[in-house]
Amino acid sequence: MMHDIHIKTERLLLRPLHVADAEEVFQWVSDERVTKYMNYTTYTDVEQVREWLASVEKDVSEDYNFGFERSMDGKLIGSGDIRYDAQKGSWGFGYNIRYDCWGMGYATEATKAMMDYARENFHAQKFAASHCEPNIASGNVIKKCGLHFVGYGIFQKLDGSGRMRSMEYEMEDCEWY
Ligand SMILES: CC(C)(COP(=O)(O)OP(=O)(O)OC[C@H]1O[C@@H](n2cnc3c(N)ncnc32)[C@H](O)[C@@H]1OP(=O)(O)O)[C@@H](O)C(=O)NCCC(=O)NCCS
16 A cells, blocks of 8 residues: 555664665565565566556555665665455565575564554554465564464465465454453
8 A cells, every 4th residue: 555654663664665666676576585485476677576666656455565674774675564354354464575684583573563553553453474384484473473373275376376385373462361
């Protein structure tokens, strides 16, 4: 969704993505190590990224995309989104981080911040997320954000390829009280 939300965390600024970010975003969306378990197919041309970012700038759905900007040097280290799924009645989220920035806790830090923002501003209480079964790192992020495993599902890329088993997680805030 087009928005003007800025969220500051210890090391990051989560901010709207713009067409001007295309070159930086291309660094990870063109990297098969990053895209392997994502639902989009690997980008091969920066122009495709410009088109995607232009569509994000115009998006009117309840899908809030963020660039994860590192405060220390102003560089984008990844992006993610949080979105309301009216069918499930829960908030879902996703993320991808530039390969050379993996393993530093950035995905967890950004996801916790998106969840807290949705709690405080959209009264979000229920969250759901999933990952491809072999994607252990993503499972760790989801669990560190407080969700618990609820069962297996099916993952498929948007173009219909890459079908495999997924692991599904949920969390409802009131379960902690
Ligand atoms: C999944 C992803 C976003 C994680 O980003 P990240 O910033 O490295 O994540 P974090 O550092 O916050 O946490 C990752 C956790 O998984 C662990 N981890 C990383 N790689 C791992 C691996 N191959 N096997 C097991 N654990 C792994 C990390 O040690 C960390 O856990 P810890 O804090 O308990 O040590 C990143 O790997 C990525 O961009 N992958 C490609 C895109 C993707 O798969 N997105 C999710 C789709 S569901």
